Amino acid sequence: MKENWWKILASVLVIYSVWSGMLGSVPELPILHETIRNLYFHVPMWFTMVILYLISVIYSIKYLSSGNENHDLLAVECVNTGVVFGFLGLVTGMIWGNYTWGSPWPNDPKMNSAAISTLMYLAYLVLRNSLEEEQKRARISAVYNIFAFPVMIVLLFILPRLTDSLHPGNGGNPGFSSYDLDSRMRMVFYPACIGWILIGVWIATIQYRLRKLQNKQLN
Amino acid sequence: MRKYFVTATMVLFTAVSSLAQSTSGVEMADELRSSGKIYVVVAVITIILLALIGYLFSIDRKVKKLEKKN
Numbered sequence: 462m463k464e465n466w467w468k469i470l471a472s473v474l475v476i477y478s479v480w481s482g483m484l485g486s487v488p489e490l491p492i493l494h495e496t497i498r499n500l501y502f503h504v505p506m507w508f509t510m511v512i513l514y515l516i517s518v519i520y521s522i523k524y525l526s527s528g529n530e531n532h533d534l535l536a537v538e539c540v541n542t543g544v545v546f547g548f549l550g551l552v553t554g555m556i557w558g559n560y561t562w563g564s565p566w567p568n569d570p571k572m573n574s575a576a577i578s579t580l581m582y583l584a585y586l587v588l589r590n591s592l593e594e595e596q597k598r599a600r601i602s603a604v605y606n607i608f609a610f611p612v613m614i615v616l617l618f619i620l621p622r623l624t625d626s627l628h629p630g631n632g633g634n635p636g637f638s639s640y641d642l643d644s645r646m647r648m649v650f651y652p653a654c655i656g657w658i659l660i661g662v663w664i665a666t667i668q669y670r671l672r673k674l675q676n677k678q679l680n
Numbered sequence: 681m682r683k684y685f686v687t688a689t690m691v692l693f694t695a696v697s698s699l700a701q702s703t704s705g706v707e708m709a710d711e712l713r714s715s716g717k718i719y720v721v722v723a724v725i726t727i728i729l730l731a732l733i734g735y736l737f738s739i740d741r742k743v744k745k746l747e748k749k750n
Binding site (some may be wrong): 465468472475476479480483484489660665667669671674677 | 708718719721722725726728729730733737739743746747750
């Protein structure tokens, strides 16, 4: 029970974000209308993905210095879970874009970057499966992961800002702070992000524990 | 653990629903039918999320049992 408090916190925050996200008041903006509420559900998917990839790269570095295979397992399972959240982010973004930008894929720089970074992490998973020897696999994929993470950050958070993008906070568009995130929305948006990040970490740890059990049975 | 979870949910729900109630006019027992029936959608999403979270908790417990066995 005591070590499970954060799981309950995650559940409560996510449920709270649905209730306040659907019923709370939001700014009335043209084009967006009520879809502005998607901010509480679409954006936390990406934040969760980034945090999971961050945990993964930390454990990849740890693996390289320690050689402990559990660190490698946690790094993989974080990427596995992160990819799921990445796909959720892509699909929810396509639905949202279809009704506000007029097309599910308007070749927005941030969308293309997100697609590339998702492919990059899929390549990480394929790379792992293609290597037979365990230590070699762990070491090569750890190095790949360390290179992939900064590229992902550049693709998602730096390159879209250098050009024009439909996403807020990029190019000529104003960011979260100005028109689309007032103090009422912050009260829902931040709890939603924390809740979903905790849910993502929770799923990753379950996957990690299962993988550890499987490994024990094999040996 | 379930007790904590249920109380937390109850507290949250009362907090949100008291916010949503209108302060003017006569109180009617049709909250679920007001505001373009958005409350129905909220109820559906809540049930789905609660079920999924409960499922996660049960998976967690199963893994813990396996870990104890090994």
